[in-house]
Amino acid sequence: MLLERILRFFIVLIMAIVGGTLFELAVPTANAYFTAPLWHEEIAVLGLSPAGLLCILCGTALGGMIGYPLAPFVTGWLRRLSLWVEAQLGKMPTRDVIAGAMGLFIGLIIARLLGDAFFTIPIVGDYIPIVFSIVLGYLGVHIMVRKQQELAEVFDFIPRFFRDMPRVREARVAPQAPAAVRDGQTDRQYKLLDTSVIIDGRIADICETGFLEGTLLIPVFVLEELQHIADSADSLKRVRGRRGLDILQKIRKESRMKVEITEADFEEIAEVDSKLLQLAQEVGGKIITNDFNLNKVAQLRGVSVLNINALSNAVKPVAIPGDLMTVQIVRPGKEHGQGLAYLDDGTMIVVDGGYRCMNEVVSVEVTSALQTAAGRMIFAKLTR
Template sequence: MNPRLTRVPSVAVEALRILIVIFGAGLGLEIGQALGGEVDDPVLGPFNGIWLGGIVGAGLGYSLGGVLARAVLQAIDEGERALSRLSAEQVVAGGVGAVGGAALVAIVAWPLFLVGDAKLMLPLFVLLVLVGAIFGFRVGRNRREAVLGTVGPRAGMVTPQRSPATLPRILDTSVAVDGRIIDVVRAGFAQGLLLVPRPVLGELQAMADSADPLRRSKGRRGLDVLETLRHEPGVELRIIPDEAPGVAEVDGKLVRICLDRDAALLTFDTNLAKVAALAGAHVLNLHRLAVSLRPPVVVGDEVVVVVSRPGREAGQGVAYLDDGTMVVVEGGRSLVGGEANVTVTSVLTTANGRMVFARPAAAPYAGHEAGPAAGPATPGPRPTTHEPGPAGPTTHEPGP
């Protein structure tokens, strides 16, 4: 819905209206004088042509002043809302770009006054300067990092550090061979410009042509992953030439290209990530991301939980980890209401979340019967473990 005109402050409207009335009166006086009006030549009663032009101009200014004033204030309000959606860095960089663009156009276009009449060339000059200011604002806003990096230190401003996630990303061989980058991209975490240097492409081709079946499989997988990424929406996969021909190793070439292009290195290779970070390059270590997102517990871990309620199946108890993950404790019904030290036997991860199966730490493994004191355990039948809950699916626990 468009804002109503009555919402515009009346004081500002009346102030602008007065200015427009004064302008209209002055314009009317000038027109009356230009039409040959004489001071001693009355046209309408005691008013001569000059005064009549001033009165008509003031009347038109008063009539149109309210509409024009409201339109101007609403345009200012729209500009304020547009600026509120921009960050401070964008506004500052855009302002610098606008000033630079206007100054450049003014320097180039001032000879127009030497070509034609100044009154005729002035509107064209103002138009060109305004267009240059608008163009400079947009360029400065879009290139705010470069503008602030150039002007900021001279003006005493602290240049903000760019996040590696906003930089172009250079893929290394380990990312292509691993293949999990496709799931990361489809989750929306690595979209944008992905650069593949020619040395990486050559290394994958050499692996795909290798006589070793394992290396050949990895190379073909890497090439397939790049082909899949090329067709993913939101991803621009670009092959770039070898920009560091003087460096022999592929890893060294990647680090050199990252430094020259101010790009981030996307890798699964922990050692390469450390070397690149020491060299001053931006690094996005996917292996570190995978470690950060691993389950809070793994098979064999011992954790202390509070068994809050009995499970659906006989003998089961239900507990929860700190992050809300459900823990099904086999033989934990008798422990309801108290703490228990349990050992994780399996972790089930689905699209809807994660479920942990465990047993009391002092209990024998499920599926084993206690043998003689000095004899080995005799394997028994594999039990079936059901997920607790009134409507939960039946889940089979793997045997030892």
């Protein structure tokens, strides 16, 4: 409320100044001294005649009178504009906002330097800097937002170059392991992603929450498998492969975790999962997967596994017998008279007697819950 009053005051003040300026231009001023009473001479010291001063005062008062009723409309428009800008910025990642601001700053600086060079051109010289500011400001924002990852890698190249120089000879001889492992550093908390968990897509949201720590290590042989799936003649496999590549790109751009690509490969091992297990043993990392069989094999080989299916089941809401729920019966169950409903997280609810309420929203009471390897099942009965 206070800010709105301040804005209204400045709007009235600006309108008053504009009105006084326009009336000053409309009435020629008296710059020469003239014979007048003493109070006329005092006014003439300001460089204005009494008529000119009176016109300026009238214009100021008229501008203020116009600005007072106009101020609420202007403040309302500014409020809506600020809400729209805030909503648009809220949809953008923070790094995009920072990159856009930096691009705008750099573009305006370049526009200023170029504008000074064209300022002396007659007629159009006053307008060229404005055009440069608009065009270069937009280009700066656009380029920085689109190319922020590449620019970050360019500026990060110099410290990495000097840091990795002592390891150039070793990297040429044995490029199979990540740099931290070659230096004897195994405390990087590597997390290795397999193909199935990348295609699943939930790993990107998990990384964004910040629950995972360490470095995501993505082997080249996993990327090659994704590329092979994306190039498959089967349309379903092709879509899955492209989705996996898009998920990796999303993780690199939007995730808070550091992502490394390793050239490590084991040519004597044919299966990708076996290569992944071997690499995890060498770097002392953990495998993130949703593959049930890979989970079991990794446990037998002593490799730590983070199963996102287990994580998903762990964070699902607990259903206690006696709890009331409102669900929609969407399909019949296996047993006679049963109906099936689903929660937002995909948990299946088996409703006894729900078949007669097909496609209806009903209130049910939880009778029991069953945890299986595939997920959680809830059994309930109608309350009416």
